[in-house]
Amino acid sequence: MPFPYRTGFTQFLRGASKVKKVFTRPMSLKDTPFHYCPGCGHSIIHRLVAEVIDELGIREKTIGVPPAGCAVLAYNYFDVDMAEAPHGRAAAVATGIKRVLPDKLVFTYQGDGDIAAIGTAETIHAANRGERITAVFVNNAVYGMTGGQMAPTTITGQVTTTSPGGRVPLRDGYPLDLSEMLGIAAGSVYIERTSVTTPKGIMKTRKALKKAFMVQMEDKGFALVEILSPCPTNWKMSPAQAVRWVDEVMTKTFPLKVIKDVA
Amino acid sequence: MKGRIVIDMERCKGCGLCIIVCPKKQIEISDQLNKKGYYPASFKEESEQDLEKVKCTGCALCAITCPDVSIEVYRQDKDDEKDESEED
Numbered sequence: 001m002p003f004p005y006r007t008g009f010t011q012f013l014r015g016a017s018k019v020k021k022v023f024t025r026p027m028s029l030k031d032t033p034f035h036y037c038p039g040c041g042h043s044i045i046h047r048l049v050a051e052v053i054d055e056l057g058i059r060e061k062t063i064g065v066p067p068a069g070c071a072v073l074a075y076n077y078f079d080v081d082m083a084e085a086p087h088g089r090a091a092a093v094a095t096g097i098k099r100v101l102p103d104k105l106v107f108t109y110q111g112d113g114d115i116a117a118i119g120t121a122e123t124i125h126a127a128n129r130g131e132r133i134t135a136v137f138v139n140n141a142v143y144g145m146t147g148g149q150m151a152p153t154t155i156t157g158q159v160t161t162t163s164p165g166g167r168v169p170l171r172d173g174y175p176l177d178l179s180e181m182l183g184i185a186a187g188s189v190y191i192e193r194t195s196v197t198t199p200k201g202i203m204k205t206r207k208a209l210k211k212a213f214m215v216q217m218e219d220k221g222f223a224l225v226e227i228l229s230p231c232p233t234n235w236k237m238s239p240a241q242a243v244r245w246v247d248e249v250m251t252k253t254f255p256l257k258v259i260k261d262v263a
Numbered sequence: 264m265k266g267r268i269v270i271d272m273e274r275c276k277g278c279g280l281c282i283i284v285c286p287k288k289q290i291e292i293s294d295q296l297n298k299k300g301y302y303p304a305s306f307k308e309e310s311e312q313d314l315e316k317v318k319c320t321g322c323a324l325c326a327i328t329c330p331d332v333s334i335e336v337y338r339q340d341k342d343d344e345k346d347e348s349e350e351d
Contacts, residue, residue: 022266023326023336034331038301039278043330199284199324232278239278 026050028059028079035073039239041229042070044196045138045205046077049109052209053080056217062105063097065090067114070144074109088119091126094133105216107134112153113143116178123182130187130221134212137178137224140231141250148234152176155253160234175253179226183260189221191259195228195251197243215263223263228254265314266321266338268306274333275303281325281334287318290325303333 025031028050034043053059059080066074068087075082085093090108098106108115115123115137126133142160143149150160150167155175157166167175182188190212194205205227212223228250230242237245268290275297281304282290293305308317321338 018340019337020340022338023323025332033274038276047332199327202327239280240283
């Protein structure tokens with residue numbers, strides 16, 4: 001459907017002498033339709049990253065590192081250079097790229113299974129070394145791509161396919177707060193946790209992402225933005241319920257705040 | 264201030280998040296399937312001919328929330344007396 005509502009639209013244009021487009025697709029996002037499930041937070045975060053890249057005018061010198069996980073096909077959506085990393089090793093790959101090409105801006109885009117489970121070591125050491133990279137950490141509390149198994153970030157009591165009775169700390173351990181851990185690392189400069197469940201939260205996330213890129217542009221150190229993102233399919237909820245669940249339940253374990261800011 | 268949104272119905276997956284955030288409640292789920300097999304969102308004021316009756320203000324909250332970037336927002340400018348030639 002190329003332009004569905006021609007009649008009403010021309011009427012609208014005729015009624016007003018000046019009409020401007022106030023919202024459209026960012027330039028750094030390709031025209032490819034997203035493969036994500038309805039209501040998934042990944043696509044919102046993709047758009048926000050693309051908007052920030054556009055706003056800072058860094059499209060020609062940005063290199064992204066997508067993870068293994070739901071966002072593995074991120075290179076299909078971003079109109080910037082991308083280099084795929086092995087599972088969890090995005091921080092190590094980004095370190096290599098940044099050290100060889102220090103004038104480029106390197107960001108990693110990782111889910112919680114990637115950054116907080118298999119890639120914990122790489123991430124912590126990259127932060128501790130103060131690598132000049134920006135990490136986008138999408139936390140949805142489950143392993144999304146493989147079908148909703150329990151992840152380190154799964155909150156206590158949450159039902160997943162591998163914790164059908166809910167996560168029990170004595171058996172399964174406690175949810176891992178990676179952002180707080182990275183806040184202790186001396187090399188990290190800016191760490192914030194936001195969510196993409198409300199328009200306000202989305203605008204806050206955009207601001208945080210922009211700051212994380214600015215930290216790298218000013219060559220200060222490691223910056224990370226953790227974004228709480230709904231996963232309606234694996235949580236077995238409707239998109240509206242999933243958004244509410246993030247706001248009401250998940251933010252109790254992962255409170256939204258600036259964890260570290262020495263920029 | 265009057266606004267209008269254009270929903271790309273083939274891109275929309277019918278998650279309904281725009282319906283929750285719309286302050287004027289002018290978005291609904293369509294009763295027609297799109298090619299992907301979802302019931303997409305549709306704009307209620309689509310065929311509204313009288314500009315005075317349009318409730319949409321072009322606040323763009325729906326577009327900010329839309330996960331699939333399928334909404335474009337147009338807004339009538341406040342000072343439409345000035346430089347009329349600059350229509351885009």
